[in-house]
Amino acid sequence: MAKWPAIGQKHCMRLFLSSDKFGNRVDLLVQLAGQGARVGVVSNALDLIPQPNRETYARTVHDPVAELNAAGLRATALDLRDYFGAPEKLEPVLSVLDMVWVTGGNAFLLRRAMRQSGFDRIAPPLIRADRLAYGGWSAGAIVACPNLRGIEFMDDPSQVAPGYDPEPIFDGLDLIPFHLVPHYDCGHAEGPAAERVTMYLLDQAMPYRTMRDGDVIVRDARGIKAYEV
Numbered sequence: 001m002a003k004w005p006a007i008g009q010k011h012c013m014r015l016f017l018s019s020d021k022f023g024n025r026v027d028l029l030v031q032l033a034g035q036g037a038r039v040g041v042v043s044n045a046l047d048l049i050p051q052p053n054r055e056t057y058a059r060t061v062h063d064p065v066a067e068l069n070a071a072g073l074r075a076t077a078l079d080l081r082d083y084f085g086a087p088e089k090l091e092p093v094l095s096v097l098d099m100v101w102v103t104g105g106n107a108f109l110l111r112r113a114m115r116q117s118g119f120d121r122i123a124p125p126l127i128r129a130d131r132l133a134y135g136g137w138s139a140g141a142i143v144a145c146p147n148l149r150g151i152e153f154m155d156d157p158s159q160v161a162p163g164y165d166p167e168p169i170f171d172g173l174d175l176i177p178f179h180l181v182p183h184y185d186c187g188h189a190e191g192p193a194a195e196r197v198t199m200y201l202l203d204q205a206m207p208y209r210t211m212r213d214g215d216v217i218v219r220d221a222r223g224i225k226a227y228e229v
Contacts, residue, residue, distance in 0.1 A: 087118020
């Protein structure tokens with residue numbers, strides 16, 4: 001049984017967190033961001049995958065930039081590798097966006113990209129001030145949590161891509177006061193790993209929420225609401 005921590009009702013942050021892609025609720029994402037919103041799509045959690053494979057996947061399975069544009073948003077790719085060691089160049093880019101959408105993949109690789117580009121220092125103040133909405137699925141949702149403890153049972157912290165620092169980062173962006181376990185009890189290939197993560201969080205008495213593929217958690221001025229399949 002997933003724990004659902006008590007949350008206050010007044011929040012200015014806008015978050016859209018999903019277990020898998022848009023959780024069949026892209027309508028809620030558009031509502032949160034605003035029609036025509038400028039969205040930067042961060043896919044660095046996938047940087048371990050060769051580019052030809054990523055292009056094939058985007059062409060045949062899921063292309064977040066194309067799908068967000070089709071939904072009425074103005075989405076473009078935002079590769080954090082372009083800003084490694086140059087956070088002063090990332091800041092003006094984020095300042096003109098309305099939302100960032102962060103894809104799944106390896107959460108530890110994504111977290112490194114956020115650190116090396118300065119995203120983890122620049123974006124959270126913008127998000128907390130409601131100047132930037134944050135959305136993501138799987139790894140993109142996980143990094144919004146207080147930390148990544150237990151996620152090592154799902155993602156390998158030691159896997160790095162060229163240009164990435166080898167040291168794993170376990171602290172999260174701390175945008176929500178509990179942990180998320182995606183792909184739980186839904187037949188996903190990472191289902192057994194999700195079970196192990198859940199057992200770890202339960203054993204450590206860390207507040208958490210399990211998510212099946214299709215589930216969505218939205219945070220806005222009214223608080224936090226879960227939309228379950």
